[in-house]
Amino acid sequence: MTTTLPLTLASDVAKALEASAPVVALESTIITHGMPYPQNVETARMVEEDVRAAGATPATIAILDGTLHIGLEDAQLEALAQAKDVMKVSRADMPVCIAKGATGATTVAATMIAAHIAGIGTFATGGIGGVHRGASETFDISADLLELAQTPVTVVAAGPKAILDIPKTLEVLETNGVPVIAYGQDELPAFWSRGSGITAPLRLDDAAAIAASAKMRAAMGLSGGQLVANPIPEADEITRDVIGPVVDTALAEAETKGIAAKDVTPFLLQRIFELTEGRSLTANIALVRNNARLAAQIAQHLAKG
Numbered sequence: 001m002t003t004t005l006p007l008t009l010a011s012d013v014a015k016a017l018e019a020s021a022p023v024v025a026l027e028s029t030i031i032t033h034g035m036p037y038p039q040n041v042e043t044a045r046m047v048e049e050d051v052r053a054a055g056a057t058p059a060t061i062a063i064l065d066g067t068l069h070i071g072l073e074d075a076q077l078e079a080l081a082q083a084k085d086v087m088k089v090s091r092a093d094m095p096v097c098i099a100k101g102a103t104g105a106t107t108v109a110a111t112m113i114a115a116h117i118a119g120i121g122t123f124a125t126g127g128i129g130g131v132h133r134g135a136s137e138t139f140d141i142s143a144d145l146l147e148l149a150q151t152p153v154t155v156v157a158a159g160p161k162a163i164l165d166i167p168k169t170l171e172v173l174e175t176n177g178v179p180v181i182a183y184g185q186d187e188l189p190a191f192w193s194r195g196s197g198i199t200a201p202l203r204l205d206d207a208a209a210i211a212a213s214a215k216m217r218a219a220m221g222l223s224g225g226q227l228v229a230n231p232i233p234e235a236d237e238i239t240r241d242v243i244g245p246v247v248d249t250a251l252a253e254a255e256t257k258g259i260a261a262k263d264v265t266p267f268l269l270q271r272i273f274e275l276t277e278g279r280s281l282t283a284n285i286a287l288v289r290n291n292a293r294l295a296a297q298i299a300q301h302l303a304k305g
């Protein structure tokens with residue numbers, strides 16, 4: 001018997017794809033491992049609404065009991081947001097999770113794979129994984145970077161998280177031929193902050209130009225996606241001088257406690273949330289919503305063919 005992928009498309013997503021209407025993929029690790037309950041599910045709902053209000057159909061992606069879901073019903077979203085022990089699924093884990101019938105939240109890498117399978121070319125998230133500080137010792141480099149190199153999806157994020165080694169992250173992306181496009185400014189944004197002190201390799205100022213670049217990649221037969229770095233709205237940003245020392249404290253704690261591999265990013269986000277008394281979460285919510293709106297515009301231009 002041949003193996004087929006258990007795949008369920010939400011009805012509105014199926015309809016939109018059928019009509020070649022704009023669809024924006026959304027990830028689920030940010031729900032299960034990136035934010036506390038109930039803000040995680042509230043944010044997921046708001047982000048879906050933001051995509052709809054901006055003229056596209058949202059498709060939140062997750063693996064539920066071994067089925068890959070493209071678009072979740074509200075009850076499924078709620079259950080996932082409350083569930084304990086959900087797998088954090090990247091490229092390496094995805095087939096194992098599905099084959100054994102488990103439930104898993106998709107990272108940026110796994111969400112890109114799922115989006116591509118479904119025929120969705122645009123994806124909004126908070127921040128991507130990257131090269132961790134101390135990577136020369138730990139070799140901790142997120143699979144998100146290599147996914148961007150091979151899977152043709154435009155990912156809208158607020159830049160690499162400030163917990164990472166940003167210059168090394170840019171080097172790995174450049175080596176792998178991934179365009180890193182700052183939206184509307186020269187400087188690469190760094191998640192909670194609009195600035196990183198580093199000039200982005202590329203800059204584009206409108207959604208149409210970003211979509212045109214994706215189409216040109218396809219026309220040239222180049223594999224891989226694009227990373228759009230969309231700065232957090234000014235009103236919500238935590239400037240570098242404020243978040244920098246907090247990040248350093250959280251990183252030092254992670255090291256003392258021996259936190260490693262997949263646990264590093266969730267641990268740091270949770271500690272930074274505690275150390276900023278929730279301000280990092282407020283910023284995180286604002287930046288994801290902002291990314292969802294831009295992604296919806298890009299999806300509309302991509303849908304124009």
Ligand code: PSU
Nearest residue numbers: 029030034107108126127129142262265
């Ligand atoms: N963006 C957020 N919060 C998150 C993430 C992104 O605002 O929790 C998740 C994404 O799923 C991303 C993952 O793929 O963090 C990176 O994990 P790692 O560093 O272990 O590759």
Ligand code: MN
Nearest residue numbers: 140141142261
């Ligand atoms: Mn890692």
